[in-house]
Amino acid sequence: xxxxxxxxxxxxxxxxxxxxxxxxxxxxxxxxxxxxxxxxxxxxxxxxxxxxxxxxxxxxxxxxxxxxxxxxxxxxxxxxxxxxxxxxxxxxxxxxxxxxxxxxxxxxxxxxxxxxxxxxxxxxxxxxxxxxxxxxxxxxxxxxxxxxxxxxxxxxxxxxxxxxxxxxxxxxxxxxxxxxxxxxxxxxxxxxxxxxxxxxxxxxxxxxxxxxxxxxxxxxxxxxxxxxxxxxxxxxxxxxxxxxxxxxxxxxxxxxxxxxxxxxxxxxxxxxxxxxxxxxxxxxxxxxxxxxxxxxxxxxxxxxxxxxxxxxxxxxxxxxxxxxxxxxxxxxxxxxxxxxxxxxxxxxxxxxxxxxxxxxxxxxxxxxxxxxxxxxxxxxxxxxxxxxxxxxxxxxxxxxxxxxxxxxxxxxxxxxxxxxxxxxxxxxxxxxxxxxxxxxxxxxxxxxx
Numbered sequence: 304x305x306x307x308x309x310x311x312x313x314x315x316x317x318x319x320x321x322x323x324x325x326x327x328x329x330x331x332x333x334x335x336x337x338x339x340x341x342x343x344x345x346x347x348x349x350x351x352x353x354x355x356x357x358x359x360x361x362x363x364x365x366x367x368x369x370x371x372x373x374x375x376x377x378x379x380x381x382x383x384x385x386x387x388x389x390x391x392x393x394x395x396x397x398x399x400x401x402x403x404x405x406x407x408x409x410x411x412x413x414x415x416x417x418x419x420x421x422x423x424x425x426x427x428x429x430x431x432x433x434x435x436x437x438x439x440x441x442x443x444x445x446x447x448x449x450x451x452x453x454x455x456x457x458x459x460x461x462x463x464x465x466x467x468x469x470x471x472x473x474x475x476x477x478x479x480x481x482x483x484x485x486x487x488x489x490x491x492x493x494x495x496x497x498x499x500x501x502x503x504x505x506x507x508x509x510x511x512x513x514x515x516x517x518x519x520x521x522x523x524x525x526x527x528x529x530x531x532x533x534x535x536x537x538x539x540x541x542x543x544x545x546x547x548x549x550x551x552x553x554x555x556x557x558x559x560x561x562x563x564x565x566x567x568x569x570x571x572x573x574x575x576x577x578x579x580x581x582x583x584x585x586x587x588x589x590x591x592x593x594x595x596x597x598x599x600x601x602x603x604x605x606x607x608x609x610x611x612x613x614x615x616x617x618x619x620x621x622x623x624x625x626x627x628x629x630x631x632x633x634x635x636x637x638x639x640x641x642x643x644x645x646x647x648x649x650x651x652x653x654x655x656x657x658x659x660x661x662x663x664x665x666x667x668x669x670x671x672x673x674x675x676x677x678x679x680x681x682x683x684x685x686x687x688x689x690x691x692x693x694x695x696x697x698x699x700x701x702x703x704x705x706x707x708x709x710x711x712x713x714x715x716x717x718x719x720x721x722x723x724x725x726x727x728x729x730x731x732x733x734x735x736x737x738x739x740x741x742x743x744x745x746x747x748x749x750x751x752x
Contacts, residue, residue: 578678
């Protein structure tokens with residue numbers, strides 16, 4: 304029996320325990336997107352539909368969203384590449400479907416490495432990219448299937464801010480950011496014909512970008528994957544309401560996928576109460592700022608570690624607040640993110656990942672799943688369903704407890720040697736499971752409408 308079949312059997316066997324007879328629970332929350340998928344072609348020139356995924360390194364790496372995007376676009380058509388962090392947001396950033404080049408003269412920041420009390424505004428990508436001198440450049444080159452007609456750039460405005468020129472095909476527009484009020488604004492440049500290259504060049508003062516995107520504006524689906532390596536739910540909470548609201552307005556997501564929890568389950572001391580409160584608040588916040596976009600919560604996958612201090616990390620005798628997070632161990636789940644030799648295009652090479660490995664502390668001889676991780680998954684399910692969001696049980700779909708080890712020792716390996724992150728083959732397997740459950744729910748919707 305294949306791993307996928309074993310996983311499916313495990314999901315059904317656990318149905319009574321988890322209160323849902325499928326991996327995708329409360330699929331009715333996706334009905335607004337399903338309705339658009341059915342009726343969009345009737346408009347003649349349909350609007351591109353946009354799925355926006357936000358999370359940690361599982362989302363940043365595109366090993367899962369990449370094949371899911373391929374499957375959706377093969378069926379419904381390509382709507383463009385969607386939203387990206389600005390420039391080359393981290394070392395090893397190599398998104399599927401497009402290539403990003405960046406000149407010297409930029410400084411990158413992200414919500415994981417920035418103190419919680421920072422006044423810097425972060426948007427949906429969780430990154431900021433600031434030009435240190437005029438003439439700094441970033442360039443987006445799309446593969447033919449991700450050609451676009453419209454490019455959107457979101458940047459910080461305010462007194463003394465600089466300007467940038469955005470060129471899309473033969474069209475150029477100079478955008479001035481010097482305004483009386485500090486905020487994030489999004490501007491777009493549109494071409495009459497599909498393009499595969501966009502170039503942004505700064506001038507006249509400091510320029511800070513928070514995200515950019517490309518869309519075909521000719522139907523199809525765009526699937527954006529945005530993730531910050533090491534991120535927990537509390538790091539997403541550091542994004543700015545005004546910036547997030549402006550970017551949601553500009554990018555108009557038809558579905559927001561929230562993929563967090565792995566790092567929350569690998570903290571030294573886990574507080575179920577704190578995690579649940581944070582997750583509920585962020586779901587409410589996304590719904591409010593996105594003007595009611597449907598939400599799909601991906602439960603954390605099965606994952607393992609050898610960190611001895613995590614054997615009892617569900618002990619809440621010393622729960623950690625956001626302000627006290629500096630005393631926490633490094634984000635253990637984000638270790639060993641170097642590229643696989645057979646596929647360097649999936650590399651996510653991050654300083655925080657190496658730091659976590661270097662500070663690994665006492666290690667056991669056997670792999671185990673931190674007990675807090677199962678609590679995270681159960682809370683994600685309960686909160687999603689209570690909040691009217693859909694929930695997809697990634698951990699159970701993998702095969703439940705112990706599946707991270709089975710995936711790591713499969714032939715070919717489906718999980719990397721860290722027993723956390725998927726390989727190329729593993730990412731494709733997860734994407735196939737998610738797409739199968741998504742398609743099953745879509746077929747049920749069509750049959751009932």
